[in-house]
Amino acid sequence: MDHAQSPYGSGTEFVRPPVGAAAIEAQGLGKEYRRGWALRDVSFRLPAGRVCGLVGPNGAGKSTLMGLATNMIRPTTGALRVFGAAPGSTEAVLRTAFLTQEKPLFRRFTVAETLRLGREFNPHWDQEVAEGIVRAGQVPLKAKVGTLSGGQRTRVAFALAFGKRPDLLILDEPMADLDPLVRRELMATLTAEAAEHGTTVLVSSHMLAELEHICDYLLVVANGGLRLAGEVDELRAAHALLDVAGSGPVPAVGPHTVIESGRGDGRPGVLVRLGGPVAYGGPAEPPTLEELLLAYLRSPDAPALITPSARVGDIHDIITRDRTKAVTA
């Protein structure tokens, strides 16, 4: 990969964000609890149709961000829009499905009754999709939810979320209690469904390696602020892992910004954000997503990087959008 081609070199050149529907758009978003700010001044844009990983240490504000997008939490400052509509508005509610971390279900309902709940409450309900997901795990429809194993319950919760046929699917730590095989299978279902229906997915997870398989977009939050946002490929291309032999001194990195050096595990080297063509003499290669994420999680104070497609639209963007709305209205 030619790093000199990277459009984020100097950071001063202006690249217009591509105009297109945004699934989520946040502007100056902040949420303050009694114990302090959970999320502060977060602005980003998640283009529609992406599968976006939301990564951050525990307590970084991931669940708060998801709660804000689903009207479970009201922002203290700023605003967030889902497909241009306020969270909680009929349009946003119809188009969003949310699977919370706890995956609450009515324990005394049978699986069939749980799916009926989805059918009764959602006008676009797809019983086949929902039943298919449940059947794939050999979960009996007549079983009470309370008697199911954790993995089976997660599957039922998944079926409820998918059956809604959402345009935006928000999953908070969906895989935590699943065995590796089921996890793989549900991830495959997720990507297949998302690709088939053009669903935008926002999924938070600590399973960094698995995110790499399903995500093409990324949001990284730490200490209540946004650290990284954008396409996985572009984010990776904007960084390089400079190979350092053994425990030698940190090489001169020239125009690059060091994100992390002297790492304890994985490949030895210095992870830098590129500030110009790679002039370093040693081997340099783009980091894997996992390496990139780990580096940012370890260095929460690193400067934020928001790629153009993830930047909140400027005035042209808004004008274009309003014009489209006026035409369709």
Add this chain to the structure above:
Amino acid sequence: MTTLTHDPARTAPAGPARNARGPRLGGPVWLVWRQHRAAFWTLIAAMVIGVLVMVHLRGQVMDFLAAQEPTARRLGGLPSEFETHGDRLHTIGSYLDYIPVLAGVLLGAPLFAGDLETGTAKLVTSQSVSRMRWLVTKLAVPAVILTLSTGVLTAALTWWWNPLKGFSEALSWTTFFSVTGVVPVAFTLLTFTVGAAVGLVLRRTLVSMVVTLGIVAAMGFLWSQLWRNLGHVLSLSTHEGVGPGAVQPDLPTQAEQQGQGTYFLTSSGDRLDWTTCLDEIENDRAHTACLESKNVVGWSLDYLPLSQMQTMQWLGAGIMLALAAAGTAFVIVWGRKRLL
């Protein structure tokens, strides 16, 4: 509904067979029914059993009354066997006192607290039905069932009590004031709403049930102390003196005397309480002289007549329903803003 009338516009394929026993419901109503169906069926069963028992016992007492002389059918005029019949009515009437408590503690308090505690409130509100509609349905379905079951039970009790009204002290209208007419329904709706509001704020089932029990008990006590103020107290006076030959005023049939006993009426219209000149009661002449010195011309007493019962019940029920409406408004405002 037959298969011919099945809505072809329904996009979702027919799900598993519906519960044949339950009523055919849809949307949030189905959810509320399904979630609390054990409580609802218990309530309906209790209502049916209660009504059957009351119909049976009323039949027995009516047979008993038919065997008595028509002239004997008044307070104290019936043979002592009547006591058994009266006691049954009194006992079952006092059971009805518990309906509002049970409605608040067992149905109202867990209504939202349960969903908030287990997180299912999040599950429901992340579906496509608006939070407002869910909140309203969750209040409305139990309210309708409570109104129905309490209403039917109360009507049966009222119907049983009516022919026996005032046949003994235990069957007076003041004893049955809070368990007949519209009062039980209104009080049940009020306690249910209070329980729901408490559960919504406290978000823990057990704590909400305990707090609701306390509040409902306090409300019941306040009501028992205050409901007589809903009536318009009437007075009855005599002006024929209070000497040994004078007749005390006669309390109208089934009226309940109010105040502290029978008062002494003075010529100026003032009333002196019954302890006046009590020290002289041993000596008739001194007593008469004492009363005369205070210009006592007769007796006076206050009472609440039976005829005011319904007006007072409606007035009290109106106040309760207004409070219940305020509670409902609170639940909706709070629920929309701070549910999760």
